Amino acid sequence: MGRKVNQKGILLGFLVISFAKFLSCEAKTHHYSFNIKEAPYTRLCSTKSILTVNGQFPGPGLHIRQGDTAIIHIRNEADENITIHWHGVKQPRNPWSDGPAYITQCPIMPGKSFTQKIELSDEIGTMWWHAHSDWSRATVHGMIVIHPKSGDHYPFPRAHAEVPILLGEWWKSDVDAVLKEFKINGAPPNVSDAFLINGQPGDLYPCSKSDTFKLVVEYGKTYLLRILNTAMNNILFFSIANHQMTVVASDGSYTKPFQTNYISISPGQTLDVLLEANQTPNHYYMAAKAYHSNPIVEFDNSTTTGIIEYIGNYTPSSSPYFPENLPIFNDTKASTSFLASLRSLSTPVDVPLEIDTKLFFTFSINLQPCEKNHTCAGPLGERLLASINNISFLEPQIDILQAYHSGLLGVYNDHFPDSPPLKFNFTSNNLPPSLFIPNRGTSVKVLEYNSNVEIVFQGTSVVAALDHPIHLHGHSFYVIGSGIGNFNEKKDPLSYNLVDPPLMNTIAVPKDGWTTIRFKAKNPGVWLMHCHIERHNTWGMQMVFIVKNGKGLGEQMLPPPPNMPPC
């Protein structure tokens, strides 16, 4: 008897709560249609057909509130496989909607459809969505703007307007051809021909004067710039002539405001900054170019620009002022010191203090001997690869989530090591070639539900030392420390910031350096972690976490939706 009453009580309580939510217009559900299709675009005097969502480039933005749900109906009208990932959205208990091809789903094949459910939790600010199959994300991407719940406010002065700034990367040739070519020849991929601001290269490139993003501002007003780096292969420096920026959020989480005259932003990362239009009315360039730490690796050395133009009656300078504070391409210190300035806004943060699972991961570029009867164009006539803990990830043919959920054997193994197989001077500048060839496999690391995880990311100089922006799916993590050289387990933890570390989902591990993150593994499912430099990702700089189910109510992975694409 008692039991029945109880259930009724719970049911009644549930109805009351739902009704209250309905009254306060909270937790809305939004529907979007994404049609994947080819569309012609002209940039830098040449026209090519690119993959788009609804014919738009950059793709449509999602504008929702904290805690809302978005249902995305995806239809593939193109002639190649595709998947879509919601970058920075945690997808609580629902890895089925996360998107990475052959990790949490099989691709949506041409002519097929798939509906993804995006349930927001604590995310706020700027995030994005992008294709997560092959190199389609070069043009298939868009912004997700998460506003505060109705009645809530930003913890910073209200802006006159909000401006998306999507930094991108453009090849004159077909991106898919670039991918196919370097997969066959083993060399680094052709570098891009331009960077973009909101899809436009800006007027420093040949015949691109009309393809320049322009922001018209009013003196005395403040603008919220939502900056996102969608580039495939480059961390970018971005700066605005004569103007300071005040950073207020990163990766969908508020930060302590700080002023800067440039930013460093990794592929995958977002930064919300306030721009005060407080200079003499005129026109000013905003500009972005690559931060590239290794001179022996070729890169796109071009500069993309947009123009900030004040309204009013004045005679503008003959050309816009150019930002003087854009750091030089190889200024590692400028990049690391910017990232080190990011701090969580509110304290105390819930950073794990007692660690259950301590991991140490090395990130390396590798070589693989060329196949017989084949010519490889990588260093030493070999083929480039990349690895984490000396394992170069092999993409399976059936997605890992499906294999895990249905107990299918032989798709992956759970032997991903907690530390690298060999200890050596990871940042030495003359390592022997005996270290260059990695193992290859589809290995996952299994984490207990609710375990407190710490990972030290160590960059190595195997084959080539570079920065690696590492992105984790399904969780945000606190970045508690970073430094140059080999991580020193006695000394370096003394400098950890456990008071107000930033909450991120993508963090650049500096060239020949280390970065430590912590998170609680409270999201059951299958979650990819990978370098967001796309060529490193293609070479195998990926691994997968499986977070086990908990025992309590609401601590298990949800069942698969009925319309999962088949392999």
Ligand SMILES: *[C@@H]1O[C@H](CO)[C@@H](O)[C@H](O)[C@H]1NC(C)=O
């Ligand atoms: C890559 O660059 C090489 C050298 O410039 C060129 O011959 C080749 O056609 C390019 N490949 C693609 C796919 O654009």
Ligand SMILES: *[C@@H]1O[C@H](CO)[C@@H](O)[C@H](O)[C@H]1NC(C)=O
């Ligand atoms: C990049 O380009 C600038 C001019 O466009 C040139 O002065 C500089 O030497 C180039 N740097 C590299 C590393 O290629």
Ligand SMILES: *[C@@H]1O[C@H](CO)[C@@H](O)[C@H](O)[C@H]1NC(C)=O
């Ligand atoms: C950066 O590049 C410049 C010009 O190529 C060079 O003079 C300088 O030594 C480099 N700095 C670093 C830190 O590698």
Ligand SMILES: *[C@@H]1O[C@H](CO)[C@@H](O)[C@H](O)[C@H]1NC(C)=O
């Ligand atoms: C590779 O080359 C050898 C000798 O040149 C030839 O006998 C063999 O059939 C070739 N294999 C393939 C797969 O082409």
Ligand SMILES: *[C@@H]1O[C@H](CO)[C@@H](O)[C@H](O)[C@H]1NC(C)=O
């Ligand atoms: C590791 O190699 C770097 C670069 O060659 C060198 O500066 C450093 O002293 C070495 N560290 C150790 C512990 O040997």
Ligand SMILES: *[C@@H]1O[C@H](CO)[C@@H](O)[C@H](O)[C@H]1NC(C)=O
């Ligand atoms: C990676 O593993 C291979 C095969 O065991 C080994 O030859 C190589 O030295 C290892 N490299 C590193 C950096 O651990």
Ligand SMILES: *[C@@H]1O[C@H](CO)[C@@H](O)[C@H](O)[C@H]1NC(C)=O
């Ligand atoms: C597209 O995906 C299906 C299902 O996984 C796969 O069988 C097929 O080979 C893929 N096509 C291409 C071109 O990769």
Ligand SMILES: [Cu+2]
């Ligand atoms: Cu990388």
